[in-house]
Amino acid sequence: MKHFTxxxxxxxxxxxxxxxxxxxxxxxxxxxxxxxxxxxxxxxNLVVYVTTWKSEAEGKKGTWYFTEWKSEAEWVVYFTxxxxxxxxxVYFTNWKSEAGGQ
Numbered sequence: 001m002k003h004f005t006x007x008x009x010x011x012x013x014x015x016x017x018x019x020x021x022x023x024x025x026x027x028x029x030x031x032x033x034x035x036x037x038x039x040x041x042x043x044x045n046l047v048v049y050v051t052t053w054k055s056e057a058e059g060k061k062g063t064w065y066f067t068e069w070k071s072e073a074e075w076v077v078y079f080t081x082x083x084x085x086x087x088x089x090v091y092f093t094n095w096k097s098e099a100g101g102q
């Protein structure tokens with residue numbers, strides 16, 4: 001059971017580290033992931049750098065491009081106010097070099 005938990009956690013972290021094109025929804029029911037934004041980098045699962053260029057986000061871990069179109073998004077996210085309800089805890093950074101999984 002312990003090995004299964006470790007493997008599951010590693011796969012989960014690998015999956016969240018690869019999100020690039022993101023659509024923000026106001027409906028929790030249509031989201032693929034619930035995200036809580038923290039003010040503390042040490043408490044985050046993922047450090048995210050937001051880019052204004054879609055091409056810059058492709059293939060980069062922790063570099064997100066927010067799209068206006070849900071159909072082109074790899075992730076549909078809902079930002080929650082409650083950490084306990086989130087799938088992912090993110091910290092937004094101003095530095096591209098800091099982006100990635102913790």
